Amino acid sequence: MAIIINGKEIASDLCKKLSQKIEALKKKHNIFPCLKVILVGSNPASQVYVRNKQKKAESIGISSETIILPDNILEDELIAKINELNSDPSIHGILVQLPLPRHIKASRVINTVSVEKDVDGFHDENVGRLVKGEKNCLTPCTPKGSLHLIKLVESNLSGKNAVVIGRSNIVGKPMFHLLLQENCTVTILHSQSRNLAECCSKADIVVAAVGKPNFVQKDWIKKGAIVIDVGINSANVGGQAKLVGDVDFDGVKEKVKAITPVPGGVGPMTIALLMINTVIAACLQEKIDTSDFVDQSL
Ligand code: GUN
Numbered sequence: 143m144a145i146i147i148n149g150k151e152i153a154s155d156l157c158k159k160l161s162q163k164i165e166a167l168k169k170k171h172n173i174f175p176c177l178k179v180i181l182v183g184s185n186p187a188s189q190v191y192v193r194n195k196q197k198k199a200e201s202i203g204i205s206s207e208t209i210i211l212p213d214n215i216l217e218d219e220l221i222a223k224i225n226e227l228n229s230d231p232s233i234h235g236i237l238v239q240l241p242l243p244r245h246i247k248a249s250r251v252i253n254t255v256s257v258e259k260d261v262d263g264f265h266d267e268n269v270g271r272l273v274k275g276e277k278n279c280l281t282p283c284t285p286k287g288s289l290h291l292i293k294l295v296e297s298n299l300s301g302k303n304a305v306v307i308g309r310s311n312i313v314g315k316p317m318f319h320l321l322l323q324e325n326c327t328v329t330i331l332h333s334q335s336r337n338l339a340e341c342c343s344k345a346d347i348v349v350a351a352v353g354k355p356n357f358v359q360k361d362w363i364k365k366g367a368i369v370i371d372v373g374i375n376s377a378n379v380g381g382q383a384k385l386v387g388d389v390d391f392d393g394v395k396e397k398v399k400a401i402t403p404v405p406g407g408v409g410p411m412t413i414a415l416l417m418i419n420t421v422i423a424a425c426l427q428e429k430i431d432t433s434d435f436v437d438q439s440l
Pocket of ligand 1: 237238240284412
């Protein structure tokens with residue numbers, strides 16, 4: 143029987159523990175972690191994600207505000223807003239929800255966020271630190287949360303074959319580097335890759351982040367593999383809109399050692415890791431040792 147990895151419960155436990163650490167940060171150091179989320183426009187999926195982030199932050203003692211800006215805001219106006227947040231020492235984390243409207247250059251926006259407030263870990267300097275395997279950098283939340291789930295099933299990943307499907311800057315590429323740091327042999331598959339099924343069938347770990355419903359099939363997967371489904375897709379199931387992942391869950395679950403469901407797998411972990419990154423960012427800015435406040439396995 144496969145382990146169905148309960149990301150919702152694991153994320154909730156992480157947040158409960160973190161809320162106690164936040165309490166201690168406030169009492170011992172007079173530091174009140176603060177996260178600002180910027181939402182440009184009215185993308186419905188982004189609105190839901192941003193609302194969930196703010197709700198979770200508030201529930202564990204992180205002060206949080208969502209700044210909603212119009213779709214037609216000028217790039218320079220958005221940059222000015224980020225610079226204002228950068229220079230406010232009471233703000234520890236800044237997140238600009240993606241995607242941005244097409245007239246705005248996302249890379250300029252991402253690189254305007256101060257490196258130490260970049261709770262998404264998307265700034266070029268944080269990406270560079272991740273690639274070099276440096277400790278104490280801000281690392282993208284979804285891959286970090288996914289790795290945590292994998293390591294709860296299998297603590298030593300050394301020498302394992304890992305396949306990441308998808309090469310986005312948000313998930314695929316950082317996931318590659320995190321697995322490499324765990325001494326996995328890592329392959330990235332993408333839209334131009336050949337023999338996807340054959341490559342996957344050799345993998346001990348599969349992380350699917352392609353954004354295609356039920357893309358990964360049972361016959362691609364090795365018996366006893368760990369499968370992490372990052373996909374959040376809307377699909378029509380029996381005439382009703384349902385959230386489904388990138389993996390054919392019902393087929394694949396019969397073969398694997400462990401698998402994440404959608405919803406309730408990776409999604410809640412992304413938010414939990416954002417909370418953890420906000421506390422790390424607060425510690426970095428206030429020159430406090432993160433090890434007192436954040437579990438070092440994260
Ligand atoms: N859009 C989809 N995922 C993410 C994320 O992790 N961070 C931000 N800022 N935007 C996203």
